[in-house]
Amino acid sequence: MEARAEARYVRVSPQKARLVVDLIRGRNAGEAITLLRGTNKRIAPMVEKVLRSAIANAEHRSAEVDVDKLVVAEAYVNEGPRVKRLRPAPMGRAYRYQRRMAHIAITVAEA
Numbered sequence: 757m758e759a760r761a762e763a764r765y766v767r768v769s770p771q772k773a774r775l776v777v778d779l780i781r782g783r784n785a786g787e788a789i790t791l792l793r794g795t796n797k798r799i800a801p802m803v804e805k806v807l808r809s810a811i812a813n814a815e816h817r818s819a820e821v822d823v824d825k826l827v828v829a830e831a832y833v834n835e836g837p838r839v840k841r842l843r844p845a846p847m848g849r850a851y852r853y854q855r856r857m858a859h860i861a862i863t864v865a866e867a
Contacts, residue, residue: 757821758829758865759814763806765836768799769856773833776803777860785811785826785864803860810864821866830863 766773776797780788785807792804807828814821836857842850 760863761810762861770858781831829865834859
């Protein structure tokens with residue numbers, strides 16, 4: 757039994773989000789939540805929210821699911837669209853920079 761949750765268009769670079777998501781991949785769901793609580797990254801609360809949503813989806817899908825036996829089966833971050841912006845530069849020019857977005861997906865399954 758698997759359940760999935762996804763957060764799309766999160767305003768963080770995928771590279772930074774992958775640092776946090778890599779910590780919880782393959783771990784027990786309860787252990788992963790505890791680990792995310794102690795992680796000092798801006799994206800950690802959002803990843804925890806997605807994980808809790810995946811757990812809730814598993815409970816909703818089947819009444820026989822034991823939440824204590826759920827494991828983070830898949831956890832990955834894909835790149836979302838980039839928002840392109842201009843920053844004023846010297847001598848009337850402009851520097852272009854990109855604000856990156858990420859799609860965070862977590863799947864939990866019974867061990």
